[in-house]
Every structure is written in C-alpha cells, then in structure tokens.
Amino acid sequence: MTSPTTPPAIELVGIDKRFGAVHANKSIDLSIARGTIHGIVGENGAGKSTLMSILYGFYQADAGEIRVGGAPVAITDSQAAIRAGIGMVHQHFMLVENFTVLENVMLGAEGGVLLRRGTAAARAELKRIEREYGLDIDPDAVVEELPVGLQQRVEILKALYRGAEILILDEPTGVLTPAEADHLFKILGQLRAQGKTIVLITHKLREILAVTDNVSVMRRGEMVATRKTAETSAEELAELMVGRRVLLHVEKGPAHPGPVVLSVEKLTVRDARGVTMVDGVSFDVRAGEIVGIAGVAGNGQSELLEAIAGIRRPSAGTIRVNGEALGADGRLDPARVRASGLAHVPEDRHHMGLVLSFEENENAILGYQTDPKYLKGPLLDIDAIRADARAKIERYDIRPPDCRLRTANFSGGNQQKIVLSREIERDPAVLLVGQPTRGVDIGAIEFIHKRLVALRDAGKAILLVSVELDEIRSLADRILVMFAGRIVGTPPADADEQEIGLMMAGIEAREAAE
Numbered sequence: 001m002t003s004p005t006t007p008p009a010i011e012l013v014g015i016d017k018r019f020g021a022v023h024a025n026k027s028i029d030l031s032i033a034r035g036t037i038h039g040i041v042g043e044n045g046a047g048k049s050t051l052m053s054i055l056y057g058f059y060q061a062d063a064g065e066i067r068v069g070g071a072p073v074a075i076t077d078s079q080a081a082i083r084a085g086i087g088m089v090h091q092h093f094m095l096v097e098n099f100t101v102l103e104n105v106m107l108g109a110e111g112g113v114l115l116r117r118g119t120a121a122a123r124a125e126l127k128r129i130e131r132e133y134g135l136d137i138d139p140d141a142v143v144e145e146l147p148v149g150l151q152q153r154v155e156i157l158k159a160l161y162r163g164a165e166i167l168i169l170d171e172p173t174g175v176l177t178p179a180e181a182d183h184l185f186k187i188l189g190q191l192r193a194q195g196k197t198i199v200l201i202t203h204k205l206r207e208i209l210a211v212t213d214n215v216s217v218m219r220r221g222e223m224v225a226t227r228k229t230a231e232t233s234a235e236e237l238a239e240l241m242v243g244r245r246v247l248l249h250v251e252k253g254p255a256h257p258g259p260v261v262l263s264v265e266k267l268t269v270r271d272a273r274g275v276t277m278v279d280g281v282s283f284d285v286r287a288g289e290i291v292g293i294a295g296v297a298g299n300g301q302s303e304l305l306e307a308i309a310g311i312r313r314p315s316a317g318t319i320r321v322n323g324e325a326l327g328a329d330g331r332l333d334p335a336r337v338r339a340s341g342l343a344h345v346p347e348d349r350h351h352m353g354l355v356l357s358f359e360e361n362e363n364a365i366l367g368y369q370t371d372p373k374y375l376k377g378p379l380l381d382i383d384a385i386r387a388d389a390r391a392k393i394e395r396y397d398i399r400p401p402d403c404r405l406r407t408a409n410f411s412g413g414n415q416q417k418i419v420l421s422r423e424i425e426r427d428p429a430v431l432l433v434g435q436p437t438r439g440v441d442i443g444a445i446e447f448i449h450k451r452l453v454a455l456r457d458a459g460k461a462i463l464l465v466s467v468e469l470d471e472i473r474s475l476a477d478r479i480l481v482m483f484a485g486r487i488v489g490t491p492p493a494d495a496d497e498q499e500i501g502l503m504m505a506g507i508e509a510r511e512a513a514e
C-alpha cells in the first residue's frame with residue numbers, strides 16, 4: 001500500500017524547454033503518485049511528447065528538476081532513464097522485426113546482469129514477468145509475424161525486463177483494434193495492481209475516463225489542471241484542453257444526395273506478394289453524401305483507398321468519376337487522378353502525405369505545384385505559395401503559425417492539419433479521406449468534422465475510411481463494412497455499435513458463407 005508519506009513515483013519541478021521560438025514546456029510542475037495510472041491530455045502541440053521525451057532522456061530540459069521516488073535524478077539519455085526505472089512504450093515500435101520476442105527483449109540489456117546469466121535465465125525471467133502481468137506471448141515467435149497488439153506487448157515486456165517501475169505510453173491505442181485496446185487496458189490494470197506507475201498520453205477522453213486514476217491537462221506548453229478522474233468529465237477535460245466548450249458530437253442535418261460522382265465496380269487489388277487485399281468490391285458515392293467504410297485495420301480499406309487515388313494499380317475492375325473511367329487508356333497515376341477532381345488525404349501522413357524535411361509551405365502545395373496560381377512563368381512563385389500557406393495556417397489554426405518551419409518539427413496533429421487543409425481547400429468533386437483524425441486533438445476533431453460536413457453540404461462526394469467506429473457512425477450517411485477484402489454489410493447509419501462490430505469481426509460474413 002502507498003502510505004501518505006510515500007514519495008511520488010515522479011515529480012517534475014519547473015521543467016522548461018524551448019525549441020527556437022517555440023516554448024514547448026513552460027515551467028511544468030507535475031506529481032505522479034506511485035501505483036497509479038496518470039493520464040496526460042492536451043491539444044496537438046501542447047507539449048505532452050516533449051515533456052515525456054525529457055523524462056525519458058531524449059531531450060534535456062533547459063531548466064527544472066526531475067525527482068524519481070523523491071530523489072533528484074539527472075536523466076541525460078535513455079540509458080539513464082532506464083537506470084532510474086523509467087520505461088517507454090513507443091508509438092512507432094522500436095523492435096527488430098526479424099528477431100524473436102526473446103531476442104528483442106534481451107537486446108540492449110546486454111551489459112546487464114540478466115544477459116550475463118545467459119539465454120536460459122533470460123527465458124525464465126521473461127516467463128516470470130509474462131505470468132505476473134498476464135502478458136501471454138510466445139518467446140520464440142518472430143516479431144514481424146505478430147499482430148501489432150502483440151508487438152506492443154513485446155515493447156511492454158522489454159521495459160519490464162529492464163526493471164521499469166514507471167511506464168510511459170504515448171498514444172498506445174492508435175494502432176490497435178478495439179479488442180486489443182481492451183486487452184492492453186487489462187494489462188495496465190494488472191501492472192498498477194503490482195505497484196507499477198503508468199503515464200498514459202492519449203487524445204481519447206473515453207480511454208482517460210475508463211482507465212486512469214488522475215489526469216493532467218496541458219495547454220500551449222503549460223500544465224493547466226490536474227483532476228481525479230472520478231471527479232471530472234469529458235466535457236470538463238475538453239474545455240480545459242481547448243480553453244472553450246467543445247462539441248463532442250457532430251451536428252449535421254440530413255444528406256441530400258445528388259447524382260453518382262464516384263463509382264467503383266468489381267475492384268480487385270493484390271499486394272506485392274499477390275495476396276488479394278480487395279476482392280471484387282463495388283459501390284457508388286453520390287454528390288452530397290459521406291460514405292463511411294468501417295473495418296478493423298488490415299481488411300483492405302487502405303488498399304481500396306490507395307487504388308482509387310491512383311497509388312496502387314488494381315488488378316481488375318473500374319473506377320469512374322462523373323461517369324468517366326480513370327486510367328481507361330492504361331495510365332493511372334496520382335496526378336491524373338487529381339486532375340479528374342479527386343483529392344486524397346492518405347492514412348499515413350508520414351509516408352504519403354508529406355515530405356517531412358520540407359518547409360510547411362512546400363508541403364502545403366505538394367502535388368499541386370503545377371497549378372498556375374503557384375507559378376510565375378516557368379518558375380514557382382514563392383511569394384504566392386507562402387501567402388497561400390499562411391492563409392491555410394490561419395484558417396486551420398495550424399500551430400506554430402510559421403510556414404517556413406520544417407514539417408518534421410510540427411506535432412503530429414498539426415501535420416495532419418497541413419495535409420487536410422491542402423486537400424480540402426482544392427474544393428474537390430470527390431474527397432477520399434483515410435483516418436482523418438488519427439492523433440488529432442479534440443478541438444481539431446470538431447473542426448475537421450465540421451469541415452467534412454460542410455464539404456458534403458456543398459454537394460461534394462466524400463469517401464471516409466476510419467478504424468474509429470465512433471467517427472464513422474457520427475459522420476457517415478451510409479456505412480459499408482469491410483472484412484477480408486470484401487464489403488460484408490451495409491448497416492443503416494443509425495445501427496448500433498455492437499451490430500457493426502460483429503460485421504467488422506467477420507461474424508456475419510462467416511455465417512453467410514456457411
């Protein structure tokens with residue numbers, strides 16, 4: 001039991017950090033009690049990841065003190081953090097994919113006592129940790145063959161193996177299916193029961209309310225409030241984060257669908273290994289409606305979207321925009337698809353939506369650089385491009401409002417807004433959007449959802465792919481559920497979560513096949 005005199009697991013005192021002109025952490029004080037799950041929420045760019053990176057030794061604070069278990073510690077790098085008992089479960093896993101679970105867990109702990117004890121001892125220790133925390137996993141499985149939920153468990157095991165008493169998880173459920181997320185929270189509960197301390201960063205207030213004991217709110221580099229979770233609400237947290245009341249649901253009137261704008265017929269897409277990812281899919285999207293594709297990640301939605309956007313070559317089928325087949329002459333590429341009035345917000349902004357080393361204003365026109373409004377004779381009109389970027393920054397409240405900043409230095413949610421503003425402002429006939437609010441804060445979600453509804457009401461056709469069922473249910477006028485590359489159901493837009501959930505799990509599909 002934690003007695004009132006037990007020092008906090010972590011105390012941050014006056015932590016301050018600047019990146020050039022950006023004051024990312026402003027004299028932050030934070031105390032996290034031992035054996036608790038402590039949530040940290042805040043808008044995109046509020047400074048959450050920076051604070052955690054300081055705690056984990058990726059960055060050094062310009063000022064301030066870190067105390068672990070009551071004693072000041074100098075966390076100069078991640079090794080020092082590990083020595084202080086702090087472990088990080090990364091958003092983008094840092095595992096060696098072709099190594100086994102055991103090899104990954106041992107890797108990097110080489111100098112430690114455990115490795116010197118040899119593989120057999122390490123295996124025994126791994127088993128012990130696994131049993132103690134219900135982290136059921138095969139130590140001899142090769143990491144790349146494991147689903148993401150299990151890969152994340154390997155990250156947790158790795159931290160525990162190094163003796164972590166404090167675990168930091170940054171947006172851990174972004175890549176998980178709902179069932180995997182539930183399992184993760186069970187594991188976190190078990191870890192807490194064993195006295196471990198957990199710091200959870202997430203934009204999902206539902207998760208905060210479901211699993212944390214306390215929650216702290218950051219806004220524009222400051223720590224503005226800490227609450228006992230039982231004594232707060234999603235509305236209060238949202239208001240503390242954003243500084244104003246936020247609509248937590250989408251307000252939209254009925255759709256007035258017009259003629260078919262996008263028509264997909266018997267589309268089949270195979271991946272590089274020849275595996276069928278999209279299997280003879282047909283549907284239409286009309287002007288003035290949002291069609292949502294629901295499904296657990298990996299069931300072909302991404303490939304479907306990429307094929308329509310001209311990034312992947314379908315092996316069969318037709319895609320028509322306003323009646324005209326794309327690539328009828330055998331040439332299908334993203335530039336030609338865009339020219340036909342299609343805009344695309346890709347799911348993976350890092351690999352497809354942005355060039356991170358470019359300045360913001362360069363990404364703000366990426367793919368549209370041949371538009372005459374960005375040209376002066378044969379050359380790019382830099383002044384026009386920057387003026388255009390500044391207008392989008394203002395309209396989409398992209399922070400910091402600096403169109404010359406390298407894109408890599410924007411926070412994740414702000415990077416997402418850069419892509420969205422570029423594609424939405426094209427005023428496309430068809431907008432393809434993949435995971436529009438992944439990693440995006442609550443105020444920005446409200447804004448993005450309003451923009452999508454406004455675009456629909458302006459008579460545009462929108463195809464939305466999202467693994468967030470809430471998002472699909474609140475935005476889509478029609479829902480298509482994808483499972484194993486096929487559309488397995490078209491539930492009404494007001495269908496309940498469980499009904500759609502069953503289709504997403506393929507239950508309905510299996511029954512139909514039997």
Ligand SMILES: Nc1ncnc2c1ncn2[C@@H]1O[C@H](COP(=O)(O)OP(=O)(O)OP(=O)(O)O)[C@@H](O)[C@H]1O
Nearest residue numbers: 019024044045046047048049050409410411412413
């Ligand atoms: N290496 C860096 N160089 C320059 N600026 C940076 C760097 N890292 C972060 N920043 C800036 O510091 C601020 C805080 O960013 P941080 O990533 O901590 O926010 P966050 O709260 O984690 O946001 P998100 O929810 O979007 O991940 C942002 O304005 C960001 O652009």
